[in-house]
Amino acid sequence: MSDWFPLWLSVRVSVVATLFASVIGVTFAYVLAKWRSRWSSVVEAVVTLPIVLPPTVLGFYLLTLLGSRSPVGGAWERLTGSPLVFTQGAAIVAATVSALPFVVRAARAAIVNVDSRVEESARVMGMPEWRVARVVTLPLAARGIGAGVALGFARALGDFGATVMVAGNIPGRTQTLALAIFAESQAGRDGRAATLAGVAAAVAFAALLAADLLARRRDREGR
Amino acid sequence: MIRLDLDLRLAHFPLRVDLDLPSRSTAVMGPSGAGKTSLLETIAGLRPGARGRIEVDGQVLLDTAAGVALPPERRGVGWVPQDAGLFPHLSALDNVRFGAGRARGRVDAAIDALGLEPLLDRPPARLSGGERRRIALARALATSPRLLLLDEPLSGLDAALRDRVLPWLKRIRDEWDVTILHVTHHLGEALALDDELVLLHEGRVEGRGTPIELAVRPGAARSSTTGLENLRRVRVAAHDAAGGITLVDVPGEPALAIPLVAELPVGAEATIAVRAEDLLVVVGEARGLSARNQLPARVVRVVRGEGEALLECATPAGPVPWFVRLTPQAVAALGLVPGAEVRLAAKSHSIRVVG
Numbered sequence: 001m002s003d004w005f006p007l008w009l010s011v012r013v014s015v016v017a018t019l020f021a022s023v024i025g026v027t028f029a030y031v032l033a034k035w036r037s038r039w040s041s042v043v044e045a046v047v048t049l050p051i052v053l054p055p056t057v058l059g060f061y062l063l064t065l066l067g068s069r070s071p072v073g074g075a076w077e078r079l080t081g082s083p084l085v086f087t088q089g090a091a092i093v094a095a096t097v098s099a100l101p102f103v104v105r106a107a108r109a110a111i112v113n114v115d116s117r118v119e120e121s122a123r124v125m126g127m128p129e130w131r132v133a134r135v136v137t138l139p140l141a142a143r144g145i146g147a148g149v150a151l152g153f154a155r156a157l158g159d160f161g162a163t164v165m166v167a168g169n170i171p172g173r174t175q176t177l178a179l180a181i182f183a184e185s186q187a188g189r190d191g192r193a194a195t196l197a198g199v200a201a202a203v204a205f206a207a208l209l210a211a212d213l214l215a216r217r218r219d220r221e222g223r
Numbered sequence: 224m225i226r227l228d229l230d231l232r233l234a235h236f237p238l239r240v241d242l243d244l245p246s247r248s249t250a251v252m253g254p255s256g257a258g259k260t261s262l263l264e265t266i267a268g269l270r271p272g273a274r275g276r277i278e279v280d281g282q283v284l285l286d287t288a289a290g291v292a293l294p295p296e297r298r299g300v301g302w303v304p305q306d307a308g309l310f311p312h313l314s315a316l317d318n319v320r321f322g323a324g325r326a327r328g329r330v331d332a333a334i335d336a337l338g339l340e341p342l343l344d345r346p347p348a349r350l351s352g353g354e355r356r357r358i359a360l361a362r363a364l365a366t367s368p369r370l371l372l373l374d375e376p377l378s379g380l381d382a383a384l385r386d387r388v389l390p391w392l393k394r395i396r397d398e399w400d401v402t403i404l405h406v407t408h409h410l411g412e413a414l415a416l417d418d419e420l421v422l423l424h425e426g427r428v429e430g431r432g433t434p435i436e437l438a439v440r441p442g443a444a445r446s447s448t449t450g451l452e453n454l455r456r457v458r459v460a461a462h463d464a465a466g467g468i469t470l471v472d473v474p475g476e477p478a479l480a481i482p483l484v485a486e487l488p489v490g491a492e493a494t495i496a497v498r499a500e501d502l503l504v505v506v507g508e509a510r511g512l513s514a515r516n517q518l519p520a521r522v523v524r525v526v527r528g529e530g531e532a533l534l535e536c537a538t539p540a541g542p543v544p545w546f547v548r549l550t551p552q553a554v555a556a557l558g559l560v561p562g563a564e565v566r567l568a569a570k571s572h573s574i575r576v577v578g
Contacts, residue, residue: 122322
């Protein structure tokens with residue numbers, strides 16, 4: 001088994017996508033948690049959609065949004081000189097959007113659960129809200145956020161439908177682990193498909209296990 | 224000096240308070256849900272709906288008419304919420320340091336003032352209730368507040384723990400340049416700590432005065448979880464170490480014997496408390512009674528409640544009435560009616576020094 005490109009591509013795409021999803025998702029979750037308006041439910045439902053939509057539907061919308069003829073895709077092309085769709089960049093976008101709702105939902109719940117007394121204490125002690133968020137709220141919500149990030153990573157790693165729609169299935173360029181397994185299986189190379197499937201399962205399992213161990217260690221050290 | 228003129232919509236009634244509080248230390252009492260906590264939170268800036276004016280030592284914290292509303296972080300108040308609100312992810316020391324910025328001297332002074340040295344390494348989860356309150360208090364003090372807002376600083380602590388935290392509060396009142404406003408459910412706490420007491424009922428000020436003046440009013444008794452207590456300012460007259468008692472002079476009454484408190488020098492003032500249910504009523508001659516204290520008195524009023532009765536009794540020269548809680552059965556058996564001549568008896572150990 002010589003060609004590990006799909007594995008490295010998948011790891012790279014999911015790591016970068018998880019980073020994006022974490023930053024965007026935690027910011028979003030914080031605003032949703034603190035924003036008392038009925039519109040926050042609407043916004044949350046929209047952010048959650050990628051979980052329940054068939055990934056191909058998500059991919060279809062992303063393709064529409066990022067294609068060369070769309071304003072976003074067009075702007076990207078003018079800026080970088082090449083189209084976004086059917087590239088690794090598109091795979092990262094697809095994985096980010098897939099991972100995002102897991103981060104947002106877990107982080108929002110964790111932030112809402114932080115004792116508001118504790119946050120208010122910090123405010124009264126002289127801290128503006130952004131500093132309270134950084135030194136009190138987010139550290140106290142870290143466990144829940146971490147769980148969401150781990151789920152998001154696993155989801156990004158496993159994405160098939162959205163990736164195949166916007167990034168294609170180009171061996172050696174955009175063929176991630178999930179896509180490669182499909183391709184190998186279709187081509188009758190069951191042995192290689194089985195190996196790649198085993199690797200995918202192992203990586204996802206390791207990520208979830210690591211997240212849980214980190215959370216446990218955190219609990220032991222403090223709290 | 225705190226000046227308040229506030230209007231805040233609460234769930235069941237509006238909180239409307241118009242008060243000038245010149246005292247160094249003021250207690251707020253009232254039944255649960257009277258708006259006490261909301262009042263403190265409004266002053267701290269945590270109730271955005273509040274309208275009116277708040278001024279502390281000349282600085283305006285809120286003046287909705289003039290469009291002034293300082294955010295909580297710029298009000299310069301110290302706040303100790305009911306559950307202490309410690310940061311669970313930080314050690315006790317980091318909690319105290321949290322808001323102090325570069326004022327390390329303040330941190331050390333607060334740690335020292337509250338005797339926290341042995342606790343500093345521990346996370347809040349490994350502190351007792353009383354220790355948590357002290358950490359929260361030190362944390363608030365370290366931010367150099369003008370005004371300290373304490374929300375039931377001693378609630379949830381048992382009597383022994385209360386007695387241990389109360390002296391720290393007194394020390395802060397006496398040694399730190401800070402005004403204290405605190406909510407309490409314990410008359411004894413207000414008597415020990417405060418120059419003034421405000422009674423709050425359904426969002427309105429129902430009474431104000433010195434704690435001892437208000438202690439005998441039904442409003443104060445109603446909001447005190449320690450029940451109705453007879454409280455007196457006394458002066459230590461003599462110690463009898465061998466006999467295990469201290470004699471104290473009570474204005475207008477015979478001297479009372481209380482359990483020995485050798486740490487109070489003769490001539491020192493103190494506040495004593497006798498729970499209304501701990502007083503015995505004796506009709507006629509009482510011989511061979513072990514209770515050391517007996518006061519001749521006359522029944523002024525008999526108030527009957529559900530399953531209990533309250534006697535208001537006057538001693539010949541005492542300025543304040545004594546309250547006795549009895550069962551209706553005892554009232555009937557002894558034939559207690561207004562005008563009846565009785566003796567009130569209290570064993571030494573039913574008298575506590577509360578401040």
